[in-house]
Amino acid sequence: MITLALSKGRIFDETLPLLAAAGIPVDASIGASRKLILPTGDPGLRLIIVRASDVPTYVQYGAADLGVAGKDVLLEHGGEGLYQPVDLGIARCRMCVAAPAGFDYANAVRRGARLRIATKYVQVAREHFAAKGVHVDLIKLYGSMELAPLVGLADAIVDLVSTGSTLRANNLVEVEEIMRISSRLIVNQASLKTKSGTLEPLVAAIGRAAEGAR
Numbered sequence: 743m744i745t746l747a748l749s750k751g752r753i754f755d756e757t758l759p760l761l762a763a764a765g766i767p768v769d770a771s772i773g774a775s776r777k778l779i780l781p782t783g784d785p786g787l788r789l790i791i792v793r794a795s796d797v798p799t800y801v802q803y804g805a806a807d808l809g810v811a812g813k814d815v816l817l818e819h820g821g822e823g824l825y826q827p828v829d830l831g832i833a834r835c836r837m838c839v840a841a842p843a844g845f846d847y848a849n850a851v852r853r854g855a856r857l858r859i860a861t862k863y864v865q866v867a868r869e870h871f872a873a874k875g876v877h878v879d880l881i882k883l884y885g886s887m888e889l890a891p892l893v894g895l896a897d898a899i900v901d902l903v904s905t906g907s908t909l910r911a912n913n914l915v916e917v918e919e920i921m922r923i924s925s926r927l928i929v930n931q932a933s934l935k936t937k938s939g940t941l942e943p944l945v946a947a948i949g950r951a952a953e954g955a956r
């Protein structure tokens with residue numbers, strides 16, 4: 743049995759068409775189910791539903807052979823024990839620095855000001871500001887980063903942006919793009935050896951499906 747870890751929401755919704763194109767139909771209505779272990783049209787492949795940030799952990803320890811995770815999540819996790827063979831090109835967004843419309847971020851950076859940055863992505867943020875030589879105090883949050891500058895918790899945030907409507911709704915503007923983000927197929931390195939006969943063709947088929955969807 744092969745186990746594929748997915749998170750609910752955009753990753754589940756955007757992975758199903760790739761699985762279908764790879765010859766693995768999944769009944770989309772099971773997405774609404776509260777079951778955490780779901781069958782697929784292939785009796786040798788099951789899905790498990792976990793939090794987006796937990797996908798690399800399940801795959802790292804081999805509780806899932808494969809998973810789909812955002813590059814943001816993989817960078818924070820560190821990627822230990824994971825093979826990352828395919829960029830699926832799904833769940834695209836960008837990691838950005840955003841600040842209140844009235845805050846002159848570029849000027850604060852030029853002056854060498856020490857900035858308070860709220861984010862869920864402390865590893866990526868630390869590396870980004872260190873590479874630019876910007877002094878920052880990082881404040882770890884688990885969600886709703888957009889609120890932090892509005893109530894004086896931080897000068898700016900590092901968050902994911904796709905349409906930009908969440909920033910606009912909160913009177914924030916993107917002041918710097920850190921990187922483009924998409925989701926990757928990740929594979930447990932030990933599974934790839936012990937189950938290579940089934941995993942290799944599956945990874946190749948999903949890779950072709952992703953290529954075809956571009």
Ligand code: PRT
Nearest residue numbers: 751752794812813815833834835902903904905906907908
């Ligand atoms: O929601 P939960 O806390 O369970 O976990 P999660 O947020 O990690 O999961 P989920 O399903 O929301 O996101 C899974 C993956 O989708 C992320 O790891 C990203 O790689 C990718 N992705 C793509 C996004 C977005 N686009 C995105 N827009 N993840 C989050 N957002 C959020 C963003 O953080 C911000 O709050 O959506 C808001 C901005 O969206 P716009 O459209 O208003 O710009």
Ligand code: MG
Nearest residue numbers: 751752794885
């Ligand atoms: Mg979310």
